[in-house]
Amino acid sequence: MPDKIFLDQMSFYGYHGALPEERQLGQRFLVDLTLETELYAAGSTDDLSRTINYADVFKQVQAIVEGDPCKLIETLAERIATAVLHTFPLAEACRVKVIKPDPPIRGHYASVAVAIERRRVMAYLGLGSNIGARASFLKQALEQLDNVPGVRVIRCSSIYETAPYGPVEQNDFLNLAVQIETIMPPLALLDTVQQIEKAMLRKREIHWGPRTIDLDILLYDQTISHTERLALPHPEIARRAFVLKPMAELAPHLVLPGINRSMIELWQTLEEKEGVRLWKTSNGAGKYGLFEN
Incomplete structure (x- = not known):
């Protein structure tokens, strides 16, 4: 089983959505991110340069979610996965889950979300x-x-x-x-x-x-x-x-x-x-x- 780095329940405010009010008023988004990478070298040397700095990953995800709006959270997830794998060559695969805790739809639910996995x-x-x-x-x-x-x-x-x-x-x-x-x-x-x-x-x-x-x-x-x-x-x-x-x-x-x-x-x-x-x-x-x- 490959080693993994998890960043769960990252919370941001963005203006993504298919409805006009979503793009005008904005809403909260949660992002779960899992990176597959080999962690033995970092763990055995205690060397930050031999792993993925999760603070840098957080900043990149934040910039995407709080940046240019898109209609679909599917598009948002693709943007995140593409950017992270491009920026961090140690990551072999990236799993992204984008969650809308409060989407503007009627009914009883905890949240709506999409999850994708992209690998090299x-x-x-x-x-x-x-x-x-x-x-x-x-x-x-x-x-x-x-x-x-x-x-x-x-x-x-x-x-x-x-x-x-x-x-x-x-x-x-x-x-x-x-x-x-x-x-x-x-x-x-x-x-x-x-x-x-x-x-x-x-x-x-x-x-x-x-x-x-x-x-x-x-x-x-x-x-x-x-x-x-x-x-x-x-x-x-x-x-x-x-x-x-x-x-x-x-x-x-x-x-x-x-x-x-x-x-x-x-x-x-x-x-x-x-x-x-x-x-x-x-x-x-x-x-x-x-x-x-």
Whole structure:
């Protein structure tokens, strides 16, 4: 069982609510917060720098609850979880409960509340572009991804030039794989990458057609899930050289869930490796080092 830090029944006055009177008059809010973190180092050394300062957490929650209003306490809870996990890297997960002790509804009840849990998850995305300034599009997509609250780009593979997949006549692609840390659930992450594609004028008029940018969620932790919108892991990872080659470089020993074989093993045993050429080697100089001269 992971170690935890609890901040319970923090009390603030804010102006959140769907009704006009809630946003004009305000009301009291209670917040319970639970952080998962490893506490052995702090406990064995008595060193404050090796734990999470709960006084700083309190101040951040206070600033959010007493700050800009929102209609839903669900939104308030998301703001708190996102901010706390962004600010305190020692926190692996955050559980937030926002309570309205006196909501403006008729009936007998003690309170109304919402509770959410968000945790850091490693995910891997595949990026590709074969229109115009291909490398520039890749970099722009990475920067937009890194600016999304709840997402952090960790590192990228080298860039590979690859022959187009499928029957459509088109230019060669530049492809890479990227490791990210996120607190977003899978479908929320899918919405985010599709919004980035749309902002970068990605068109979906031709299946397997040319595109300014393509962002695919390859893996989300070790999740195995198949829905109408999203299959995890991506069902084509083990068959596509332009995905396997950058993944084998980025995370060679990462095991593909469901198949239970590592990326490097899948690459080494792939029969069709043709059409994937190293275009630019990652120099390891930070998240975007491969784009520097």
